[in-house]
Amino acid sequence: MAERGRRHRLLLRGGSVVAPDGEQRADVLVEGGTIVAVGPGIDVPPGTEVLDASGCVTGPGLVDLHTHLRQPGREDAETVETGARAAALGGYTAVVAMPNTDPATDSAAAVRAVLALARVACVEVAVAGAITVGRAGERLVPFAEMAELGVRLFTDDGRGVQHAGLMRRALEYARPLGVVLAEHCEDEELAGGGSMHEGAWSSRLGIPGQPSIAEEAMVERDLGLVRLTGTRMHFLHLSSARSVALVKAARAEGLPVTAEATPHHLSLTDAEVAGYDPVFKVNPPLRTAADVLAVRAGVLDGTIDAVATDHAPHPPESKEEPFDMAPPGMTGLETAFAVAYGALCLDAATGAPPWLTAPGAAPRRASVAELFGALSVVPARIAGLDVASGHGGPIRPGARAQLCVVDLAARWTVDPATSASRSRNTPFAGRELVGRVRHTIVGGEAVVVDGKAVR
Amino acid sequence: MSRAGLLSVEDLGRQGIVEILHLADSFAEVSERAIPKVPALRGKTVATVFFESSTRTRLSFEAAAKRLSADTMTFTAATSSVTKGESLRDTVETIDALGVDVMVVRHGSSGAPAQVAGWVDACVVNAGDGQHEHPTQALLDCFTLREAMARRAGADPVDDLAGVRIAIVGDVRHSRVARSCVLAFRALGARVVLVGPPTLLPPTTEGWGVEVAHDLDAALDEVDVCYLLRLQSERLREALLPSLGEYSERYGLTRERARRLDPDLVVMHPGPMIRGVEIAAEIASSPRSLVTRQVHNGVAVRMAVLFRLLAGDLPAPFPGMSGGMSVGAEVVEAAVPVAGGARRG
Structure with missing residues (x-):
């Protein structure tokens, strides 16, 4: 990362800072990558870069546990550099790069290759490893060797580990390494190759569906394996009400599990597929309104720890195939904050975009601090990025400056053409959102200023 | 656009x-x-x-x-x-x-x-x-049924199918014809029952306005029209059925089953027919068949x-x-x- 001199000074002026008991009016002064002062009306010497934060809140930079950067292998869809830029525009200061690249990140050499690419990225890129070689579900990757390079999260994401016996061995083997195994829960036999949620819409549209049980059966299996092995596990993108209930019960039992949900599973239902636009094809699939409400409730009650994007770029031509032939996946880095804010913090009375308001409003709304908890604090902890490089706050003197500044009142309409991603497959195109990232500060350096990427 | x-x-x-x-x-x-x-x-x-x-x-x-x-x-x-x-x-x-x-x-x-x-x-x-x-298939089926019902009543064709009872039989789950026919028949006021084993029916018919049945003989006693769908052999490979024989026996319009039918009941099929599986050869060519119409x-x-x-x-x-x-x-x-x-x- 380019250093602007060790003593480069930066002031975020005129805004508020996120705190558990509401936002506090405060400026934030950063020097040489570290926060040196937090408080109202900080005076600064000349030569300080001043960013206008008026009307905004400053929170810890967002941390995405689930980003597909596509490099190596599918540079037509995304590169580490372009994906990182999209992340920065979305307020992220760190992302975890998923291992389903080509070749897969299943060896120390492959980890080193992605880390090398990450050096040009404008946000921190942590590397997740596969659980099995080539994500083929047959042989374990060298967990220890990869963990020594800093890999903290292992997953065959895109697929679940189909063989229960192999998953048991993976959990047992990984236990002493202090790493986290993360599962994309999908029993492929039960999913039956379906391209959307199985239910009233799939029946009507004539699109073979995958039933919720395809996800839930693997959640249940893996919870049993955690009970058996005692190894920590993280559940990726939960999408069904029953999955959330299973994880909730497991946590009540004291099992060491965490879970995430995506912005799209917090906001969209399978009714979106009615127009057959493959941009709405995703795995796990968009489900029913009842599932959306259950996933929201799961975040609100803490069953689901983190909101993670599952940013999955695909080039336009691949999303212009027929629905059953198009690849699953949606981009999400640039819209995640606003979608989650609208779905979790706002309601009709407080200005949520109408398309995000649920009938029969959720029991309560999340505070802004809780939203940053799910988008930054907790994911940073799960990925081990809190200790390593100061992601996930708190915002106080002495902490490394990983920050984002968000205008919570800004209303905007998503235009895929302006995305920094190489791909355009956002399901939110043309939709109104509330809450927009103004500045992003990575390690003390402003990489997004006034909504524009400067690197 | x-x-x-x-x-x-x-x-x-x-x-x-x-x-x-x-x-x-x-x-x-x-x-x-x-x-x-x-x-x-x-x-x-x-x-x-x-x-x-x-x-x-x-x-x-x-x-x-x-x-x-x-x-x-x-x-x-x-x-x-x-x-x-x-x-x-x-x-x-x-x-x-x-x-x-x-x-x-x-x-x-x-x-x-x-x-x-x-x-x-x-x-x-x-x-x-x-x-x-397959919307035009459903439209030509409505046209054909309206013609047949008029002939049966000895009157000019009317604009709807009000009161006509139709069984759609077989692989509804995978059938585009069935989806269009349900919409068209229902729009014209017909009563529709879908008949087949659960593996060949849609996961849900919520909102379709149809009944669902698994016993063909009982269903046929209650209808004016038996609309048969083609059964593709790949359904066997997908293990949705134990055998073609069992399917024919339970859901095919066999000779024996046809013999018990009301003489006025008409039979339709969108083609291509697999004679001997969903429909016995002689029924396909019998006067009650509307297939060529x-x-x-x-x-x-x-x-x-x-x-x-x-x-x-x-x-x-x-x-x-x-x-x-x-x-x-x-x-x-x-x-x-x-x-x-x-x-x-």
């Missing part, structure tokens, strides 16, 4: 279906003439764009277009650049650029015609997409669909429609919506 085409029976509603049946009445008369041709769509081009094989649907659309004096173009995936890896979008945009007014699209994927409609200027007619819909009526119904889609473009009266072309003129009257219905008089 193309002009409104015909992607789903839902695009028509009851009124649209009835209009097409009326238009088809006129065109059926044209088809009986020595020279079964009217100049209604002279100068228009209809392209059949089939990514999946077909016998009757393609020929029927081409015959319909020709009887309306439209020019026709034919595209088949097997002999096209698709085999060289050309994408769906590029393929249909290429055809569109040649200048076509109607693109009749068949594709193995549900929703493909709807996607095509978003990319081309031509009007798109869905000629069968995956397991979604379905195929026959397909041409007039597709003429009506093509005409209705392009009628808005045509001046009325238009050149070629004067001088001995009274049927054509009537048809135009009936098809062009006139403000306040003044010309209906």
Whole structure:
């Protein structure tokens, strides 16, 4: 990362800072990558870069546990550099790069290759490893060797580990390494190759569906394996009400599990597929309104720890195939904050975009601090990025400056053409959102200023 | 974005279906003439764009277009650049650029015609997409049933199928014909029961307005029409059925089962039939079978669909429609919506 001199000074002026008991009016002064002062009306010497934060809140930079950067292998869809830029525009200061690249990140050499690419990225890129070689579900990757390079999260994401016996061995083997195994829960036999949620819409549209049980059966299996092995596990993108209930019960039992949900599973239902636009094809699939409400409730009650994007770029031509032939996946880095804010913090009375308001409003709304908890604090902890490089706050003197500044009142309409991603497959195109990232500060350096990427 | 085409029976509603049946009445008369041709769509081009094989649907659309004096173009995936890896979008945009007014699209994927409609200027007619819909099949089935019910009652055809009880039997889950037929039959007031083993019925029929049954014999006692669907042998490989024998025994219209049927019950099948599996050979050719009427009526119904889609473009009266072309003129009257219905008089 380019250093602007060790003593480069930066002031975020005129805004508020996120705190558990509401936002506090405060400026934030950063020097040489570290926060040196937090408080109202900080005076600064000349030569300080001043960013206008008026009307905004400053929170810890967002941390995405689930980003597909596509490099190596599918540079037509995304590169580490372009994906990182999209992340920065979305307020992220760190992302975890998923291992389903080509070749897969299943060896120390492959980890080193992605880390090398990450050096040009404008946000921190942590590397997740596969659980099995080539994500083929047959042989374990060298967990220890990869963990020594800093890999903290292992997953065959895109697929679940189909063989229960192999998953048991993976959990047992990984236990002493202090790493986290993360599962994309999908029993492929039960999913039956379906391209959307199985239910009233799939029946009507004539699109073979995958039933919720395809996800839930693997959640249940893996919870049993955690009970058996005692190894920590993280559940990726939960999408069904029953999955959330299973994880909730497991946590009540004291099992060491965490879970995430995506912005799209917090906001969209399978009714979106009615127009057959493959941009709405995703795995796990968009489900029913009842599932959306259950996933929201799961975040609100803490069953689901983190909101993670599952940013999955695909080039336009691949999303212009027929629905059953198009690849699953949606981009999400640039819209995640606003979608989650609208779905979790706002309601009709407080200005949520109408398309995000649920009938029969959720029991309560999340505070802004809780939203940053799910988008930054907790994911940073799960990925081990809190200790390593100061992601996930708190915002106080002495902490490394990983920050984002968000205008919570800004209303905007998503235009895929302006995305920094190489791909355009956002399901939110043309939709109104509330809450927009103004500045992003990575390690003390402003990489997004006034909504524009400067690197 | 193309002009409104015909992607789903839902695009028509009851009124649209009835209009097409009326238009088809006129065109059926044209088809009986020595020279079964009217100049209604002279100068228009209809392209059949089939990514999946077909016998009757393609020929029927081409015959319909020709009887309306439209020019026709034919595209088949097997002999096209698709085999060289050309994408769906590029393929249909290429055809569109040649200048076509109607693109009749068949594709193995549900929703493909709807996607095509978003990319081309031509009007798109869905000629069968995956397991979604086959609207013109449902329309010709309505036309055929209405004709059969009128013959049974010894009266002129009426506009609806009110009170007619229809069993749709077999692989409803994977059937685009069944989805369109349910919509069309229900729109016209028929009562529909879907009959088959649970593995061949949709995961849910919530909102379909139909009954579901698993006992064919009991269902047949309660209906006027037995509409059989084709059973593809791949359903066996997918383990949705134990054997073809057991399927025939429980859900096929076997000779024994047919013997017990009400003599007035009529049998329909969208084709292609697998004789000996879902239908015994002699029943397919028996007087209670409407199968050949379905195929026959397909041409007039597709003429009506093509005409209705392009009628808005045509001046009325238009050149070629004067001088001995009274049927054509009537048809135009009936098809062009006139403000306040003044010309209906």
